[in-house]
């Protein structure tokens with residue numbers, strides 16, 4: 001019997017054991033630390049764009065976090081540093097370009113109906129910047 005199961009392959013074993021394995025979706029937490037304010041010089045910081053879909057912007061007055069989800073249909077725009085724009089790779093055709101957003105997240109071109117959202121941030125007692133992407137504004 002055991003040999004027969006092994007011979008049937010991993011697909012059959014998977015089908016037989018599936019009812020006993022809980023169905024769970026493992027999503028990353030919507031809240032996380034990005035470091036201290038002093039870790040960010042003036043400018044756009046994209047090191048979290050691929051993993052967490054956020055960009056940190058610091059100017060002379062403040063620090064804020066842009067949530068990089070295109071407001072057209074939700075693709076992740078790329079930051080194009082040479083043009084200082086976010087460019088959405090989706091919905092580009094011969095006549096229309098994908099949406100673009102400036103460094104503040106304001107929509108400039110394309111079908112996006114509004115600016116990129118910003119994520120809620122707070123400082124924890126140790127001085128870490130905590131970003132919560134479940135609280136967008």
Ligand code: FES
Nearest residue numbers: 070072073088099
């Ligand atoms: S999702 Fe970005 S242009 Fe459509």
